[in-house]
Amino acid sequence: MRVFVTGGSGFVGKRLIEALKTRGDEVRALARSDKAAGAVREAGAEPVRGDLDDAEALRRGMEGCEAVVHAAATVKTWGPREEFFRVNVEGTQRVLDAARAAKVKVLVHVGTEAMFVGGRPIVEADESWPRPEKPLGLYPLTKGLAEERVRAANGQDGLRTVVVRPRFIWGKGDMAVLPEIIAKVRSGQFRWIGGGHYQTSTCHVANVVEGLLLAMEKGRGGEAYFLTDGPPVEFRAFVTRMLDASGVKAPEGEVPRAVAHVLATVAETAWRVLPLEGEPPLHRSVLKLIGEEVTVNDAKARAELGYVGHMTREAGLAEMRG
Template structure:
């Protein structure tokens, strides 16, 4: 196949390019900076200069391609509404439009369980769940809207669209989640919300890629699939192990959930009204994603795609130590 990737220089994108090349596919990847161009080229992909605002770059990159993987997104917890909608919603629509125009056969979109933040607790969520009427935060809102647009585009101009929704992506090469946690530890800001002894689903980056490739080859059009490493684990124990792979001892400090919720609410209000520089120290949407149980059911991916999740947590930790 010839595959076009957005977000190719990112955590998931780099691993995806390697896997596509390993199975003999030609890969093109959108690159919005000189550094991104160098990164995707080093991974063996052909860089296509541009970003999600550039319809012409998307069209040019997808020309002659069989498949598209849309992994790029604005993943910040705080920012302007304009930026979130421009990248996550309008950018996704431009990807859909370009794929239709290029007569691409399949589009796989990397979604997230975060789209359900603002509704009931995300406990054993499956693909029958619908988005809450009032998502909590711009990231959940815009990623949910993007998810809907991708699924709604199935069948248009012969395009098959599939969404994968991994929960808590981790592994070697993570430049965001673990580094941010470690920085909070080093600056004395890290606390276990409510003790941290609740369950969480996780999905190693290699398993995310496994799910993407299976979705591309076997996914039913207009369908979404959750992806995980298997059975949920205790959040505190899992994050502590991740920190240990970087030589960082997890702290013992805790913050009651009720206090954290109050801090997040007051902080968000202050940052919106005043406004203050930077971003609030805690967000309500983040609190819902890492301060309480978040578990999802990937039985559909296992049954329909043959998804296994070959990378075990033990092997993932060993890889991070190497």
């Protein structure tokens, strides 16, 4: 089939394009720069120059396509409110509008468990988990609003919309989470929150791609599906192994969770009120996502999609070492 991908130059997007090409699909990918165009071309897709603000580029890219995978988003912990809404909410709406106009059959949206930050602790969450009234942070807020629009668009003009929510995406080629952790370790800023001895769900990028392809084929319209590598693992133990696979020794420093929360609250307030340049050294949303247990249940994806999560953590770590 013909598939259009947003976010194709990103960590998930590039692996997805490679998988689509391997199975014989024709792939186009949105590219907002020469660098992004080169990345998607190298992965095997035809670049379509433009961004999520460009309705004409979206229309051109989706013309004749049967499926769309929307992976593009502003994935940051701090920044202008306008940017988060423009990209994550309004950009998603433009993708939906273009897909409906192009008579695309299915759109799969990459969601996140982060949309639940600000509510009750995310422990063994399933797809019925309630969104908080006041999400903590602009990324959780806007990703929740984007997913709401995606699911509401199901059935409009024959479009089937499906959401997948992978937790803690990792693997070789990660351009966001692990590099940031390594940078903080090397600068001496990294501390284990509360010792780091709590459970976390994870999802290797290959398993994210597996879930995306299955959702495209079998996902029920208007539904969301969590994806993981299987049973949870201790956060500190897993991050230590990822650092080791990257040739970096894990630090020993710790900070009590209550102290970290106070520091993050003070820092965010100072950066908003003064305001200060850059971003706060600590964020309350980040503490909620990696400073305490976050576990999700992917039983629905396994039962309805036939999702397995073929890439094991051991294999994924070995791939990183290689």
